[in-house]
Amino acid sequence: MPNLIMTKLKGQDHEKAVRAKIMSFLSKLTEDDTLPGLHIEPMNEPLDSRARTGRVDIHLRAVLYCLEPLAGERTYVYAGTWEHEEAIKRARTRKLQINPVNGIAELIEAEPAVDAPAPAAPKVWTESAQAGAAPSSFLTEKSYFVADLTDEFGFPADLAAEAFAAATEDELLAFASDLENEWQSGVLLGMAMNLAISQIKESLGITEADDNAVVTEPAVADEVAEPDRTEDERLVEALKHPAAQMQFTFIEGEEELQRVIDGGDFGAWRVFLHPDQRRYATRSYKGPFRLTGGAGTGKTVVLLHRAKHLAEQHPTHRVVLTTYTRALADNLRRDLERLDPDLAQASAPGHPGVLVRGVDQLVAAVRDAAGTGFGAAAQSVLGAVVESRGAVVANDSGWDDAVDDADVDLPAALRSKSFLSVEYLQVILANRIVTKDDYFTVRRPGRGVALDRAKRAQVWAVVEQYRKNARIANRLSFAEVASVSAAWLEGADGESPRTFADHILIDEAQDLTPSHWRFLRAVTASGPDDMFIADDTHQRIYGQPVVLSRLDIAIVGRSRRLTLNYRTTEQNLRYALGLLEGGTFIDAQGGEEGVAGYRSSRLGPEPKSLPTQSASVQFAVLAAQVKSWLDAGVDGATIAVLTTSNNAAKDVHDALDHHGVASTILTNAKQSGDRPVILTMHIAKGLEFSRVILFDISEGSFPTPWSLKGVAAEDRDDVMLRERSLLYVAASRARDELVVTWKGKPSELLLRSE
Numbered sequence: 001m002p003n004l005i006m007t008k009l010k011g012q013d014h015e016k017a018v019r020a021k022i023m024s025f026l027s028k029l030t031e032d033d034t035l036p037g038l039h040i041e042p043m044n045e046p047l048d049s050r051a052r053t054g055r056v057d058i059h060l061r062a063v064l065y066c067l068e069p070l071a072g073e074r075t076y077v078y079a080g081t082w083e084h085e086e087a088i089k090r091a092r093t094r095k096l097q098i099n100p101v102n103g104i105a106e107l108i109e110a111e112p113a114v115d116a117p118a119p120a121a122p123k124v125w126t127e128s129a130q131a132g133a134a135p136s137s138f139l140t141e142k143s144y145f146v147a148d149l150t151d152e153f154g155f156p157a158d159l160a161a162e163a164f165a166a167a168t169e170d171e172l173l174a175f176a177s178d179l180e181n182e183w184q185s186g187v188l189l190g191m192a193m194n195l196a197i198s199q200i201k202e203s204l205g206i207t208e209a210d211d212n213a214v215v216t217e218p219a220v221a222d223e224v225a226e227p228d229r230t231e232d233e234r235l236v237e238a239l240k241h242p243a244a245q246m247q248f249t250f251i252e253g254e255e256e257l258q259r260v261i262d263g264g265d266f267g268a269w270r271v272f273l274h275p276d277q278r279r280y281a282t283r284s285y286k287g288p289f290r291l292t293g294g295a296g297t298g299k300t301v302v303l304l305h306r307a308k309h310l311a312e313q314h315p316t317h318r319v320v321l322t323t324y325t326r327a328l329a330d331n332l333r334r335d336l337e338r339l340d341p342d343l344a345q346a347s348a349p350g351h352p353g354v355l356v357r358g359v360d361q362l363v364a365a366v367r368d369a370a371g372t373g374f375g376a377a378a379q380s381v382l383g384a385v386v387e388s389r390g391a392v393v394a395n396d397s398g399w400d401d402a403v404d405d406a407d408v409d410l411p412a413a414l415r416s417k418s419f420l421s422v423e424y425l426q427v428i429l430a431n432r433i434v435t436k437d438d439y440f441t442v443r444r445p446g447r448g449v450a451l452d453r454a455k456r457a458q459v460w461a462v463v464e465q466y467r468k469n470a471r472i473a474n475r476l477s478f479a480e481v482a483s484v485s486a487a488w489l490e491g492a493d494g495e496s497p498r499t500f501a502d503h504i505l506i507d508e509a510q511d512l513t514p515s516h517w518r519f520l521r522a523v524t525a526s527g528p529d530d531m532f533i534a535d536d537t538h539q540r541i542y543g544q545p546v547v548l549s550r551l552d553i554a555i556v557g558r559s560r561r562l563t564l565n566y567r568t569t570e571q572n573l574r575y576a577l578g579l580l581e582g583g584t585f586i587d588a589q590g591g592e593e594g595v596a597g598y599r600s601s602r603l604g605p606e607p608k609s610l611p612t613q614s615a616s617v618q619f620a621v622l623a624a625q626v627k628s629w630l631d632a633g634v635d636g637a638t639i640a641v642l643t644t645s646n647n648a649a650k651d652v653h654d655a656l657d658h659h660g661v662a663s664t665i666l667t668n669a670k671q672s673g674d675r676p677v678i679l680t681m682h683i684a685k686g687l688e689f690s691r692v693i694l695f696d697i698s699e700g701s702f703p704t705p706w707s708l709k710g711v712a713a714e715d716r717d718d719v720m721l722r723e724r725s726l727l728y729v730a731a732s733r734a735r736d737e738l739v740v741t742w743k744g745k746p747s748e749l750l751l752r753s754e
């Protein structure tokens with residue numbers, strides 16, 4: 001039975017009925033390619049003697065390349081389904097070859113009569129000739145040479161010259177996004193990011209990435225030259241090159257074929273990984289590893305592939321995939337099933353296979369497993385044995401009562417629940433402080449307010465009162481449950497330590513509290529590939545920055561960044577990044593995180609601002625915008641209105657209704673139905689939509705008045721930073737079009753990108 005390789009090509013988003021015909025054609029082809037009904041025909045005077053076309057229906061033909069490796073099955077590379085004429089033209093004028101410079105399999109186009117020459121750098125392009133010849137070239141301005149493209153990467157000379165003809169970054173990105181070979185777009189995007197040639201080569205897997213210090217073994221064995229292999233065998237190998245796998249995929253079985261055909265561009269993440277993504281998904285690391293990257297750079301995609309990879313490599317291991325909320329975990333579980341419906345998912349914590357849970361769900365499961373041991377373990381965290389089963393409350397509740405009951409003399413800033421709850425989380429629970437003496441001596445890095453001994457004594461009095469009140473009411477905060485569960489896992493109940501995972505993969509890690517981190521460290525056996533952390537410092541919308549080394553999670557030297565944005569257009573990306581200007585963001589290593597280097601391979605319209613003068617006009621403008629998309633045939637479910645609060649979401653729903661537009665309010669991150677959706681900016685975290693409207697980003701409405709209510713002056717900057725991040729999260733949900741509305745004056749956080 002012949003093998004099949006599918007190719008990702010532009011212009012292949014077929015309707016359902018056509019997809020069914022393609023499926024039928026290809027499944028017959030892989031059963032028996034000699035069936036007469038397939039009409040597999042060679043070309044007349046082709047550029048590539050392997051080229052064939054086959055009959056999909058009366059109008060459509062598939063383009064195929066037939067490889068005959070000596071050892072192994074015949075292999076067809078499917079290069080799309082096209083109208084009859086176009087299919088014949090493509091099959092005659094395109095050749096599947098191994099790029100002579102970089103070894104990547106590629107499709108090149110040329111006139112059939114001409115023997116395809118090996119690409120060579122035009123001699124005229126010397127340093128000085130180039131400077132004179134193309135003064136307005138974007139790539140020249142970035143100090144690249146045409147020879148970089150031709151000699152270093154194997155671009156054909158004409159294509160390299162066209163790339164150098166792009167005068168601006170946008171022109172170059174537009175050119176790159178039209179190229180047929182993904183690896184070529186990858187090189188040009190790398191240049192747009194101003195990467196060194198060696199970095200681009202590493203990123204595309206042309207040379208081995210220089211990070212062996214952090215991996216337990218080289219991921220890919222060096223290619224050994226085999227002179228007796230046929231050209232077709234070499235081509236099959238070149239199709240497995242990491243950069244070729246951005247575009248070509250080997251199909252195993254009918255179900256996978258169906259998934260690839262039905263998935264189209266939206267399903268591309270399941271199959272066509274960037275070499276960087278594939279490396280992070282499959283490499284073995286000596287210890288905790290952190291993958292960071294802006295919104296939409298494919299961090300979640302890497303986590304999903306890595307979970308699958310680890311489960312397949314180690315069928316008896318416990319692989320846990322976790323994230324900040326339960327609803328986000330539900331989405332991860334759904335996507336993992338889409339990635340591989342047959343993947344073994346664990347039924348409960350501690351079982352082999354992949355377990356997907358929100359972090360507090362995991363904590364709850366461990367608490368249940370601990371039984372009475374949980375209460376005993378609390379001694380080391382809270383200084384008292386607690387009831388094993390009690391109510392769980394928010395981390396910031398109970399502080400106002402504690403202040404009143406303790407009757408302390410503290411300045412307003414130190415009496416606020418925002419200060420006290422954060423002090424408790426970041427300092428007291430993080431360090432398992434149970435006595436006043438310990439609190440007197442503990443270091444408090446990163447805390448805005450300095451506390452002298454007298455103030456510490458007063459704060460400690462409130463903490464003791466808070467704990468006393470909690471014992472009387474038989475309640476614990478979420479953070480306390482996580483901290484005590486961590487202690488139980490470590491054996492604080494007097495038993496041996498235990499773990500529930502061999503590998504833990506963490507999404508949205510920037511939002512986790514120190515208690516979560518202590519728990520995640522304890523729940524996972526230490527060793528190779530123990531923790532894989534995906535975060536984006538710029539998307540921290542809850543809590544405070546956490547420096548992982550202070551919590552015994554060593555990621556120094558094992559931290560990498562993804563920069564290619566797969567979600568949004570370049571225009572939306574720039575707008576969203578512009579919203580971060582003016583903020584100082586501290587990452588998980590305690591350093592400052594910048595926004596340089598992010599690029600998208602897709603272009604689209606500039607984000608649109610819709611200023612209005614009153615609430616009613618703003619609603620009318622919003623409704624008109626949604627209607628215009630619906631009238632243009634946009635699928636309703638891909639349109640989202642993001643609001644600053646639940647109440648605003650209700651108002652928008654009613655207003656749209658009033659203007660004749662039916663919509664649905666989303667109260668958690670689970671998407672459903674076919675109407676436009678309305679959701680808060682917080683709930684939009686981790687989601688994406690084709691069209692997004694940020695509604696009422698007005699002075700006085702955003703930042704919301706309650707986000708700053710009762711916040712100590714010292715903590716105000718951090719609240720503003722989180723609000724800025726929230727706006728960035730919201731704006732970065734838009735794949736294709738972004739619209740921002742306000743009434744009166746725009747929010748101060750919007751002004752920078754206006």
Ligand SMILES: Nc1ncnc2c1ncn2[C@@H]1O[C@H](COP(=O)(O)OP(=O)(O)OP(=O)(O)O)[C@@H](O)[C@H]1O
Nearest residue numbers: 268269272273274295296297298299300301566567
């Ligand atoms: N290799 C790929 N090919 C095609 N699409 C991809 C690829 N990788 C990621 N994507 C798509 O890009 C979008 C963003 O990916 P993902 O959600 O993994 O990014 P993220 O970095 O986790 O984003 P965020 O931090 O905003 O949640 C998704 O639609 C995903 O399917």
